[in-house]
Amino acid sequence: GAGVSQSPSNKVTEKGKDVELRCDPISGHTALYWYRQSLGQGLEFLIYFQGNSAPDKSGLPSDRFSAERTGGSVSTLTIQRTQQEDSAVYLCASSTLDSTGELFFGEGSRLTVL
Amino acid sequence: GIQVEQSPPDLILQEGANSTLRCNFSDSVNNLQWFHQNPWGQLINLFYIPSGTKQNGRLSATTVATERYSLLYISSSQTTDSGVYFCAVHSGYSTLTFGKGTMLLVSP
Numbered sequence A: 001g002a003g004v005s006q007s008p009s010n011k012v013t014e015k016g017k018d019v020e021l022r023c024d025p026i027s028g029h030t031a032l033y034w035y036r037q038s039l040g041q042g043l044e045f046l047i048y049f050q051g052n053s054a055p056d057k058s059g060l061p062s063d064r065f066s067a068e069r070t071g072g073s074v075s076t077l078t079i080q081r082t083q084q085e086d087s088a089v090y091l092c093a094s095s096t097l098d099s100t101g102e103l104f105f106g107e108g109s110r111l112t113v114l
Numbered sequence B: 001g002i003q004v005e006q007s008p009p010d011l012i013l014q015e016g017a018n019s020t021l022r023c024n025f026s027d028s029v030n031n032l033q034w035f036h037q038n039p040w041g042q043l044i045n046l047f048y049i050p051s052g053t054k055q056n057g058r059l060s061a062t063t064v065a066t067e068r069y070s071l072l073y074i075s076s077s078q079t080t081d082s083g084v085y086f087c088a089v090h091s092g093y094s095t096l097t098f099g100k101g102t103m104l105l106v107s108p
Helices: none
Strands: A005-007 A010-013 A019-024 A031-037 A043-050 A065-069 A075-079 A088-095 A109-113 B004-007 B010-014 B019-025 B031-037 B043-048 B052-056 B059-064 B069-074 B083-090 B102-107
Touching (some): A005 A088, A031 A075, A043 A065, A075 A088, B031 B069, B043 B059
Antiparallel strands (some): A031 A088, B004 B019
8 A cells, every 4th residue: 555554543442352453564664663652642662573583572561562563564463451551542654674764654543441 | 762852842833933843862863753743643754854954845854963953944834734743763773762742733
C-alpha cells in the first residue's frame, strides 16, 4: 500500500484479555517500529525490527508485551492479560534504512482496556 | 540516552501570526524529524532535517547540529496548523527519541 497500515483502528477489551495489533509497513521498508502514546503524552518507544537482525526490545514495558515480524513485512504486537494502564494509541512506523532513515507512521490503533 | 526538550510547551496564536518552535537535544544526532500531530492523532511528516535548512510552503526548519538545536518556523499561521508539533532525534544506536511536543492553537 501507499502508507503504513494498522488494524484495528479501535479496540475495546476487558481487563485480563489478550489483544493483537497488526502493522503492515510501506512496501520495501526494512525497518519497523512500534511506539505507544498515552493520552496527552509524547511517544514512547516499544520495539524496533531491522531486516533479519534480532529486534531491539528495550522499550517493552513488561513481559506481557511481545511482537513479531513475519517474512520481514507484517508485524503483530501482542499484549497479554491487558491492564487498564495499557490503554493508549499504539503507533507503527517504517523506514527504508536503519533507524537513521526517515520514519513514516500509520494512523495508530487506539486500545481501551475497561 | 539522548534528551530532547521542546519549547514552548504551549502556544496560542492569532491567525496570520508567525511563530518559532525550538528543539534542543543533548547529544550529536544523525537524524532529526519534525512531525505535526493533527487533532485526529495522525502524525504527519514535516521535515527530515539532520542539518541545514529546508522550506515547504509556509513552514521552514533549520537544524544547527553543532549547537544541538533545531527550529521550526510557521509563517502566516492558519487554524489548520493547530495540533501538536513533535521533534524527534536519532543518536548513535538508539531509535528515534521524541520530545514532549509543543501544543499549538491557532484561533481565527
